[in-house]
Amino acid sequence: MNTVLKTLLALSVSALALQAHAAPYQAIVPAKSSVTFSYKQMGVAMDGRFKKFAAQVNFDPTKAEQAKANFEVDLASVDAGSSEADDEVVTKSWFNATAFPKASFVAKQIKQTAPNQYEVQGTLSIKGLTRDVKFPMKHTAQGKDGLLTGSFTMKRADYSIGEGMWAKFDVVANDIQVNFSLTTTPGK
Template sequence: MSDRVVRASAWLVMLAFAVPIGADAARYQQVNATASQITFTYHQMGSRVYGTFSRFEATIDFDSANPAAARAALTIDLDSIDVGNRDANSELKKPGWFNTAVYPQARFVSNRVTALGNNRYQVEGLLTLKGLTREVGAQITLKPDSAIGIFDGNFILKRADFDIGEGEWADFGVVSNEINIRFRVVVPEQ
């Protein structure tokens, strides 16, 4: 997959590992949260909606010489959601959506990384959101650039899998079931 991001997280997911095989070995461990980002898109009543999560913590341990041993974790502060509208942001924090008073965070932890070639990797792991844990996967692309690694990925989150958007919002004709999660994780080479 080209320059896109996680099935993460995220949620999450999220997260990212990738590095060129055959090049000098590189290790990536310290995430630059300021340069990293998590975004998402979905459709509501036929219109595309774009949003972000501004607060999250990510950890990565990725060695290009041994990508199968890579590990990543991502914790997202769900109260940091922003879809560009104050009323919508407040609505998404309510019990029918993320219920942030009870479930303030989403968490992704990787359990398997598979090298796909050409700096692409499949990352599988567990996403916990709204008290439910599901296996998710994302295809990640690593772009090494001047002693930093940029891990891009994306995945489709199905809101029905996590009871997101209940009651009147459960109709997938009003709000799409599929939420496209994208992430970019920037990590200096160690």
């Protein structure tokens, strides 16, 4: 195969790949998405998840700097591994889900750091307290859809999660690893 033909073939494949990402992702597919967390309780690794969350996104992987994203998690939808833990974590000492039913994340800046790799900066609000967060995110194309994955570590004390007798970190560690896997799809 001559050089010109190889170049044309490579350009055609590149153009097709770009066309697959032509429409920005504007919605998440909850059934194919997850928000999970992990932490240590008495030195033992524990895992949990949130069953209800919603997002407003406008993300084009080729124009990350123009992206917008708002994400809300229904705190009462927590699954901490047992009904006893689920009942406890929504109380005033932990999430205080009655007064603060949702946690929210608002992306302020998304920038590409490598092919399909991004750095996301934004604010995370829980229990009326807002803190800046920054984390890496990966994009994986899945036909017309895209998979956005990432994680970050938050300090529960920064959001008054675990007050009173739970304020110390001897039983439940301060570090909480938050993980997300969001299947996104173009708008209608």
